[in-house]
Structure formats: structure tokens, C-alpha cells
Amino acid sequence: MAAILEGDPTNQKCEMNMTPMVDIVFQLILFFMLTVQLGALDMETMSLPYADQAEEQKEDPEKIGTVVVNINKDDAQKGIVRVQGREYDKNKLAELMRIEALRSGEERDPQFPKLKIYKLKVLIRCDRDARYETVQWVFDACSKNGVWKTIIAASPTTE
Amino acid sequence: MPEKKESPGQRFRREAQDDHPDLNMTPMVDIVFQLLIFFMLGCRFATTEGRINTFLPKNRGQGLTSVGAITLEEVRVKLLWVEKNSFKETKDPNNGRVVLKVENRYFKSVTNQLRETLPDYDALCELLKGAVATFKPTKSYPTRPVIIDARPLVPFKHVVHALNACLKAKITDITFAAPEIEYD
Numbered sequence: 001m002a003a004i005l006e007g008d009p010t011n012q013k014c015e016m017n018m019t020p021m022v023d024i025v026f027q028l029i030l031f032f033m034l035t036v037q038l039g040a041l042d043m044e045t046m047s048l049p050y051a052d053q054a055e056e057q058k059e060d061p062e063k064i065g066t067v068v069v070n071i072n073k074d075d076a077q078k079g080i081v082r083v084q085g086r087e088y089d090k091n092k093l094a095e096l097m098r099i100e101a102l103r104s105g106e107e108r109d110p111q112f113p114k115l116k117i118y119k120l121k122v123l124i125r126c127d128r129d130a131r132y133e134t135v136q137w138v139f140d141a142c143s144k145n146g147v148w149k150t151i152i153a154a155s156p157t158t159e
Numbered sequence: 160m161p162e163k164k165e166s167p168g169q170r171f172r173r174e175a176q177d178d179h180p181d182l183n184m185t186p187m188v189d190i191v192f193q194l195l196i197f198f199m200l201g202c203r204f205a206t207t208e209g210r211i212n213t214f215l216p217k218n219r220g221q222g223l224t225s226v227g228a229i230t231l232e233e234v235r236v237k238l239l240w241v242e243k244n245s246f247k248e249t250k251d252p253n254n255g256r257v258v259l260k261v262e263n264r265y266f267k268s269v270t271n272q273l274r275e276t277l278p279d280y281d282a283l284c285e286l287l288k289g290a291v292a293t294f295k296p297t298k299s300y301p302t303r304p305v306i307i308d309a310r311p312l313v314p315f316k317h318v319v320h321a322l323n324a325c326l327k328a329k330i331t332d333i334t335f336a337a338p339e340i341e342y343d
Contacts, residue, residue, distance in 0.1 A: 018184060025191050032198030043208075049319035050273075053326035054209025071315075109217055117217050123210070126315045131252070132238075133311030135318070139215060139335060148215045154319055156209040158273055 044070040044082065049128040051154035066121040066151075067100050069093070069138055076130035081138060094141040097122070101145045117146045125153040211322060216334060232300045234290050235336075236261055236283065236325075238309035238317050250312065257317050261286060280320045287328035300332070308336035 070082040080087045088096060097120075104120035122142055126135055142150055165173070237260040242249045246265065249255050259266040259278035264286075266278045287305065294303040305325050309318045318335075325333050 018188065022184070022188060022191065025188070025195055029191065029195050029198060032195070032202050036198050036202045048208065049316035051209065051211060051319050051323040051326075053323050054211050056209060112217055115217055128316035128319075129314050131311060132309045132313045132315050132318050135315055136311060136335075136337075140337075143215050146217075148217045150213050150215055152211045152213055152319065152322070154209050154211055154323075 043068065043125065044072065046070065046072055046125065046127045047129070048125065048153055048155040050156075050158055052156055054154040054156045056156075065100070065104055066123050067096070068123045068125060071124070071126040071130050071134050071138070073127040073130045076127070076134040079134070081134060090137050090141065093138065094144060097141045097145040097147055101147050106146075115146070117148055119149075120147050121149045121151060122147055123151045123153060211319075211326070213322070213333070213335070232294065232297070233304045233306055234261065234287065235306045235308055236321050238307070238313045238321060240310040240312040248310070252312050255312060257313050259283060259317075259321070277317070277320065280324045283321065284324040284327045287325060287330055291328055291330060302332045303330055304332040304334065305330050306334045306336050 067083060072082070075082060075087070079089055081093060082088070083093075083096065101118035101120045104118050107117055107119050109115065109117060122138070124135060124138055139150065142148070239246075239248055239258045239260060240250075240255045241247055241258050242251075243254060243256050246258060257278060259280070261283065266280075266282055268276050269279045269281075270276050287303075291303050296302065307318060307321050307325070309321070322333065
């Protein structure tokens with residue numbers, strides 16, 4: 001730290017030069033501004049199950065929206081899931097799936113021409129120790145509303 | 160020579176020229192620290208997270224077609240919630256354990272590198288590989304179909320382990336069994 005001595009040597013003032021500190025603080029701000037992902041609020045922190053066959057997330061070429069359903073262990077016992085921080089029970093989730101499916105757009109399958117199926121993708125992020133029954137009714141909500149593309153989040157490493 | 164005295168106007172002009180307006184940096188540093196704390200708390204470092212694509216049957220759930228009959232080609236992987244000291248199924252969430260069963264074979268439990276005691280999913284993978292090797296493709300079933308039938312009380316990690324074992328065995332036709340409907 002630079003010390004500037006002023007005035008009478010018997011009455012010296014030692015001033016701290018703040019300029020380098022402000023520079024470093026600006027550098028830190030820039031770093032955190034660039035790395036923060038404010039849009040990742042729907043990816044709640046949880047312990048995902050381990051699956052070494054899980055693939056890394058790829059960019060969706062069609063850029064179709066994905067609904068992220070988070071299932072914590074405690075919420076699962078209460079029969080609740082969270083989407084973008086909001087709580088949904090079985091009926092509310094089915095309604096949400098219906099709305100989001102309609103928003104994503106319909107697609108046709110020549111094998112089942114009369115069926116209404118949609119482009120929506122549902123990403124299920126479930127805690128490894130949560131009961132499977134909650135995932136079952138998420139699947140049920142998807143199936144009933146013509147949503148057939150589901151993705152399960154898993155950790156490819158054990159760390 | 161007598162010193163020339165400065166008039167008040169001249170002194171004011173001199174001081175105005177000599178005075179450099181100083182910018183008080185203290186509030187700026189305060190605000191900068193506030194911003195720094197905000198972004199530090201909001202920062203989330205990327206974690207490794209993988210994805211497993213699972214496609215639900217298109218023709219189920221909307222009540223348009225009935226559930227297909229069980230065929231001989233299917234391999235049904237059952238994850239049961241049984242009592243701790245027996246193989247009898249239970250609905251007690253606090254007193255049970257997970258048992259892996261395929262046809263009439265129960266898989267023993269092993270301890271993995273995370274010191275968890277789990278059914279032997281590696282043995283399941285080997286069994287599925289054998290099932291794939293002996294499978295004769297048909298028009299209805301081009302690949303060996305597998306159904307994962309897990310009870311509601313089974314922790315989700317077991318379902319993912321079973322799914323992982325199927326993917327390791329190169330099985331692509333994987334279906335999740337619908338939950339059982341209880342009749343009162």
C-alpha cells in the first residue's frame with residue numbers, strides 16, 4: 001500500500017490509495033456479471049440420481065420451450081412439485097401441462113393420426129431420494145395432455 | 160519593495176483556478192460493493208448435469224386405446240418396496256427396502272463406491288445384454304422391449320439406475336409401467 005506523507009514529519013498522515021482496490025472490485029463485478037445466470041432460477045439445487053449414460057445437454061435446434069419440473073424430497077412427500085419456483089399439485093400441474101402443450105404447438109404422427117400430441121418437452125429434475133410416485137403423476141399429467149417428450153435429469157458423475 | 164496585496168477578487172480568482180474539484184469516491188465504492196455482493200450471491204457455477212431422453216407412449220393416457228397385452232418378448236424389470244426382513248410387499252414408507260426382480264429372479268444387494276447398498280444393477284445390465292443377444296426382431300418389436308415397473312414408494316434413484324442399466328445394454332424400447340389402480 002502506498003503511503004503518502006504530508007506536512008510536518010512530526011505530524012504525518014498515512015493515506016491509503018484506494019485506486020487499486022476499486023480496480024479489483026470492478027474486475028470482480030465484471031466476472032460475476034458475466035458468469036451469473038439469472039435465467040437459471042428454475043434449476044433448483046438438489047441431489048440428482050447418478051447415471052453414467054446420461055448425455056450432456058445439447059442446444060435444442062428447434063428452440064421449443066421446455067418446462068422444468070423440480071421435485072425435492074420434502075416437496076414430494078407433500079405431493080408438490082415446483083415449476084419456476086411456484087408450487088403445483090397434481091391437478092394444477094395437469095392444467096399447466098395442458099396450457100404449455102397448446103402453446104408449444106401440435107405435431108402429427110402418421111401412426112396415430114387422430115391423436116393430439118404436442119412438441120412440448122418436459123425436463124424432470126427429481127431428487128435421488130424422492131419417492132417415485134411423484135414422478136409417476138408427472139408422467140400421468142404429461143400423457144393425459146399429449147406431451148410425450150420427457151427428459152430425466154441425472155448426474156453423469158458420482159461427485 | 161512593498162508586497163503587493165491581493166484584492167479579494169484576485170484571491171477568489173486564484174483560488175478558483177487552483178482548486179481542482181475533487182470527486183468524492185466513497186459513495187461509488189459503497190455502491191460497487193453492493194453490486195458485488197448482489198452478483199456474488201446470484202452467481203451459480205455450472206454443475207455437471209446430464210439428460211436421459213425418455214419418450215412416453217403416444218397412444219396412452221388420453222383414453223383412446225386400451226393397454227396392450229403383455230407379450231413374451233417384453234422384459235419386465237420390477238422395483239418392489241418390501242418389508243425389511245422378507246420379500247413381502249408393504250405400503251409402509253418408513254419400514255421397507257427396495258428389491259429388484261426380473262421374472263422370478265431376485266437380485267442381491269451390493270455396496271457401491273458411494274457406500275450405498277443397492278440392488279446389483281450391473282448384474283441387471285448383464286441380464287439385459289443377454290436378453291438383447293437372444294432376441295429375434297419381429298415386425299411389431301424390432302428391438303427387445305423393456306418395462307420398468309416400480310412401486311410408488313421406491314426412491315427415484317433406483318428407477319434411474321434401472322434405466323441406466325437398460326441404456327448400457329443398448330435397449331431403446333423402454334416403457335414405464337403405469338401405476339396400479341386400487342380397487343376398493
